[in-house]
Amino acid sequence: MKVVDLMRPDGRVFLKSEWGPIGDEWPCVSFTKKSVGDRLRSDFRPGRDVLIYVGTTNAEMTKNPAHRARLLSAVVIQPNQVLETRKIVPRNIWENSVAQWGKDRWPHAMAVTRAAAMVDDPLPGAREIIPMAYRSFSEMANRGGVVEATGEERDAVLKLPVKEIELTLSEDVSGYQRRCRTFMAEKRRPVSPASLTSYA
Template structure:
């Protein structure tokens, strides 16, 4: 159970919290298919405006506990701006709602009547902003309540973000290792942006580490199907510097490492494209590939 201003809806289609420790606890303890999060309306009329929701069980949500997400990328922009302007930087962490339902009402089930022990434990200092667990008979009573399942409607950018994060949940071990290495390299370049070395390091921009790893994983596994975006050869974990997977900004004049401007290539392909340009690179690649094809054909005739 968690105290909330109102029921889950398209206006706030995720389970959010301020303390990252809440998410870390759920990552350890929450089991989809076994557990649910039940929203309980607050008692405060300034936060829970609908009197029918105050101190009542109002929503049931199943979450994806494996990832802690950025709330600002999930809720509608106007809602996030309102939340920050009204309450400050709170509820910045979220977990995706993979299934959601509304309790039947009004009248909605009274929290104190259904789960008195769990509900009163909200008053304990360690449980403020946290989740509390309903056990035994209280859990059974909650699980028996009538609900109406709802389908949350996510805006297209939110859906892309959710798909991106899901694609990084179970990556191939090699991809996971390489995605982390590439992300760290990108962030290192960002940290050095504007510094003076033998030349002035350009200023670049990229998402945070977890989002960047997810983006690299999606590019590698889903968008590029494990192939270099420039030559089409396989991306592999290797000791060869030339074949090492490398992040490439499609448009080098664009400083962003983002969904539209990032691709994964072999280091040699990346360096060649950046030094001589994409046109010369394609001409060179065509000659090399034609030569390889001719060699294969000669070998077959022999």
């Protein structure tokens, strides 16, 4: 299986700097700035596009040296809803994060509907596979945000082998996501003329 199997051949490849790969301990895409959610809601299309996790070079954040400046995971997200990270991440992991950083550092999240792990050993190097896109992470406008791989760099990402993984969510998390989906569906439901009361 390759990254391209998670998306359409004409899809877009987005990149996000992360401290580690997707997994049960943090089974969602989280971010600090609401503008990141706005960008993903506007541009990301599930079934067409993919989001790649890229390990940071910060030893404090990315503990595993094998993950630093490497392509870690490929995920498909549901961008229509911005969720609360603290309601998705396991309680003990969330409490540890707040204790370490002293605040709710990544309050916003989007659900991951498909996830895959990069399987090359060593993991694909960001500087080799996506050099231009990787450098763009350092631009002030992209700090904490997402960037896009285009052209030859996009094509190189599509060819990377991955293994699809199943994320295990607690019943509380599954219930929370179901309630959010129901709420959004109710908001989008059109009001029929017959349901309106006439006061004429």
